[in-house]
Amino acid sequence: MKLPTSKLPHLGTTIFTKMSKLAHEHKAINLSQGFPDFSPDPILLEEVTRAIHSAKNQYAPLQGIFSLRQTLCYKLNKLYGSNYQPETDITLTAGATQAIFTAISAFVKAEDEVIVFKPAYDCYEPAIELYGGKPVLIQMQAPNYQIDWEEVAAKISSKTKMIIINSPHNPSGKILQQKDLEKLQQLVKGTNIIILSDEVYEHLVYDNQKHFSVARFPQLAERSFITYSFGKTFHVTGWKLGYCVAPKELMTEFNKVHQYNVFCVNHPMQVAINAYLQNEQHYLGLAEFYQQKRDLFLSLIKDSRLTFTPSQGTYFQTASYKNITQEKDTDFALRLIKEKGLATIPVSVFNKNQQDDSMLRFCFAKKEETLKAAAEIINKL
Numbered sequence: 397m398k399l400p401t402s403k404l405p406h407l408g409t410t411i412f413t414k415m416s417k418l419a420h421e422h423k424a425i426n427l428s429q430g431f432p433d434f435s436p437d438p439i440l441l442e443e444v445t446r447a448i449h450s451a452k453n454q455y456a457p458l459q460g461i462f463s464l465r466q467t468l469c470y471k472l473n474k475l476y477g478s479n480y481q482p483e484t485d486i487t488l489t490a491g492a493t494q495a496i497f498t499a500i501s502a503f504v505k506a507e508d509e510v511i512v513f514k515p516a517y518d519c520y521e522p523a524i525e526l527y528g529g530k531p532v533l534i535q536m537q538a539p540n541y542q543i544d545w546e547e548v549a550a551k552i553s554s555k556t557k558m559i560i561i562n563s564p565h566n567p568s569g570k571i572l573q574q575k576d577l578e579k580l581q582q583l584v585k586g587t588n589i590i591i592l593s594d595e596v597y598e599h600l601v602y603d604n605q606k607h608f609s610v611a612r613f614p615q616l617a618e619r620s621f622i623t624y625s626f627g628k629t630f631h632v633t634g635w636k637l638g639y640c641v642a643p644k645e646l647m648t649e650f651n652k653v654h655q656y657n658v659f660c661v662n663h664p665m666q667v668a669i670n671a672y673l674q675n676e677q678h679y680l681g682l683a684e685f686y687q688q689k690r691d692l693f694l695s696l697i698k699d700s701r702l703t704f705t706p707s708q709g710t711y712f713q714t715a716s717y718k719n720i721t722q723e724k725d726t727d728f729a730l731r732l733i734k735e736k737g738l739a740t741i742p743v744s745v746f747n748k749n750q751q752d753d754s755m756l757r758f759c760f761a762k763k764e765e766t767l768k769a770a771a772e773i774i775n776k777l
Contacts, residue, residue: 564709
């Protein structure tokens with residue numbers, strides 16, 4: 397049999413899979429893929445056990461259990477001054493990646509253009525291309541990774557269906573400021589452009605800065621999907637549980653796809669997370685928790701030959717290695733694993749045309765001993 401033509405012929409295995417596989421093979425310290433190496437809160441695990449043993453093991457409603465939707469809408473509306481309704485404006489998803497894919501699936505069709513800011517998390521463009529859309533790429537420049545809004549204005553056309561933003565930003569750790577969201581709001585005013593805002597690191601913002609969610613801006617919120625992740629928030633990336641909010645009209649179309657994709661997501665974990673969220677400190681205290689890890693990591697490598705600006709958010713830190721070598725970042729990252737026993741992510745894989753700025757991304761969502769062992773390697777480079 398002749399194999400059918402691939403819809404994504406240029407795609408291979410993700411960089412995260414590759415680097416984690418190499419880290420395992422070479423017994424390297426893994427600061428590449430974004431997952432913690434410490435356990436979640438025992439209180440959350442107890443809530444899951446309780447939910448499993450309380451007969452919450454059959455299908456959940458399509459949008460998710462109502463009590464959790466109520467809790468989440470209350471949380472969002474309190475934090476951001478929004479007005480999301482649990483009956484119509486929110487759906488629980490199998491992680492934020494599924495939410496992003498579903499939003500794109502529901503609206504992007506052949507010849508539609510979607511603006512994507514590079515470096516970008518690697519799930520955006522394949523979903524666009526799968527439906528015949530065209531990613532319109534705008535490269536942010538290292539090390540500041542700021543959006544050039546004049547370039548955005550020039551790239552918006554009659555074919556622009558969607559603009560995807562991500563803040564706090566993976567991989568750079570930068571956050572969008574109020575002026576950025578106001579500029580975006582101005583650019584899309586009077587258009588039918590949809591905003592897809594990836595805000596999975598909403599609670600991981602440091603140095604007393606504020607997360608400017610799209611939900612804070614009514615004229616943006618009315619045209620926006622916003623995606624979130626419990627896996628990122630509560631150190632349980634393997635649970636693959638997240639949610640998406642949008643106005644009723646947008647969410648209705650989202651759920652038409654969602655119901656035939658996964659229909660619903662893990663029932664007992666929804667029950668457990670709803671119980672866990674009743675204590676607001678479980679998410680409001682995360683910034684302090686992760687800033688301590690960021691500060692520890694940066695203090696450990698401050699005398700190394702890497703140069704960096706402290707991450708504003710996420711649990712990632714980018715750093716330039718220009719003082720160490722002129723190698724391509726992919727080659728240097730590979731050598732670090734094989735020769736030094738340290739796994740990182742080369743940032744060029746997220747850039748337009750694999751632009752190489754001699755930057756690596758490190759995940760600091762790790763135990764103290766892991767960060768110390770990694771720093772010992774870094775300081776010898």
